[in-house]
Amino acid sequence: MPASRLLPTAEGVELVRLVRDIAAKELDPRVDQAEAEGAFPRDVFRTLGAAGLLSLPYPEEHGGGGLGYETYLQALEEIGSVWASVGVGVSVHVLSCFGLAQFGTDEQRREWLPAMLGGELLGAYCLSEPHAGSDPAAMTTRAVRDGGDYVLTGAKAWTTHGGHADFYQVMARTSADRKGISCFLVPADTPGLVVDPPERKMGLMGSATATVRFDGARIPAHRLLGEEGQGLRIALSALDAGRLGIAAVATGLAQGALDRSLDYAHQRETFGRPIVEHQGVAFMLADMEAAVQSARAMLLHAARLKDQGLPFSKEAAVAKLVATDNAMRVTTDAVQIFGGYGYTRDFPLERYMREAKVMQIFEGTNQIQRVVISRALSAAAGRPPALVERKHV
Structure with missing residues (x-):
């Protein structure tokens, strides 16, 4: 059951629908074999670039999509729900363009950025x-x-x-x-x-x-x-956005594991009825849904702050921490719901669980996220909380 989404523009709705369609038709048929063989899908990034999906959060004057992080991250989540390796790759590519887009000269951007954002260069x-x-x-x-x-x-x-x-x-x-x-x-x-x-x-x-x-x-x-x-300033400011990318992939991965588990729970029968009707499994699925939705809420809160030009470093760290820890729990529970089958490579659940683990490590370990969060709390101690009107988009 794909995630229900609230997007800020009609263009964003169409974009995420396009990504969901590409993920289903182009990525899903290839993912199992490519992951089993360790094959790097370079052509997939060209396809995504041609569709404009490698440039979404960058301004239109730089050749980007100009749609903001609230839309970009939900599109990235759709990719992550089908093929986490590609989702991570998109996030890393977007991150690798940040220095040029934000700190490069006009001449540098004109020379290099179009091919980078268009997917010709990875x-x-x-x-x-x-x-x-x-x-x-x-x-x-x-x-x-x-x-x-x-x-x-x-x-x-x-x-x-x-x-x-x-x-x-x-x-x-x-x-x-x-x-x-x-x-x-x-x-x-x-x-x-x-x-x-x-x-x-x-x-x-x-x-x-x-x-x-x-x-x-x-x-x-x-x-x-x-x-x-x-x-160092370029690196650390880029990492704030990169952490949101990994949080989105992790949330998509958890959503994919939940969707597979829910389908299986309706099909698998024990004691004369589908296992979804057994309270133990039903409550596990409910906890998985709560984990996915809470991760998505934190992710989108941070994205909206970024899109408004407001500080979001602490919120990016919270989103990365919550989304990746929740993905680890959700994928572990997904393996449990599938029982012995979940432990085999005949089903993708064991792969989801292995993929979730690294998301707690890269773009700053989750221990580092706690350092970032705690320092931000200490720095803000004694200051009144900010109240900011959201700009309409």
Whole structure:
């Protein structure tokens, strides 16, 4: 039973209906085989780009859809409900365009952004390092100015689309200061850029994750986004939006698990009646529905704040925490409802459960989300709560 949705515009309604149709016709028939084989579906991103689905939250003047996060995240949720690897990939691609869209010059945007937002070029986001995951300011990858170029040396871990991306948004240290980090847009064919074999992961087999190494990779200075030293600001502001993307995928994944479980509970009979009529199963399904709806409510609250230009960092962290923890619970319960079948690869429930786990880890672990939330609460202590009139859209 697909989720009921309230969208801010008629255009948004049509867009989400289009995404639901693409997910059903283009993604669903392929997902099981692709995940079993670990095949990266590069052509799917071209299809989504051609349909305008990789540019939704960006302004129209940049070649985007201009529909805002309230619509974009609900479209992303529809993708995540069918194929989480693709949902995560869309979120990462949108994240990898952020630095250029928000901090690039007009000339840089004109040159590179149309192909990025149109899906002709697939992006990756390089922030984490083997010893600098939750603490990005501790990164050691360096970019040293040499005439008209920067020379990059170091390694970036856990890079989604590593080895398949056409460009990498890379954060690298340009000074010894802890926050002396800058942001670069690096083409995939840059000499000295080498990608390790993909990680052997627990889930998201259709999403390539790899370490990207820079061995004296020479980058023209005009590929610096923003100014030197702005990289950490770019990275952290992008992560607020990226956390909403992962929250949306997690919510979609939970919705997909719930939908499968509900269908199965109506078909499977024990003691002469469908198991949905047994209170133990019925209450489990009710709890799953409550978890999905609460995650969606938090997600959309944060999205509306962002669309209004209001602070949303704390709310993004809450949404990511709630949505991914709830997805883990919902997918675990889905396996339980299917019983022994849920533990087999004949049904996708075990895959949903494996996919949910990583969503509690990337884009900032859920422990880091608690740090963000608690610091925001401490900073706001003693201040009256904000009352803001929502602008009509």
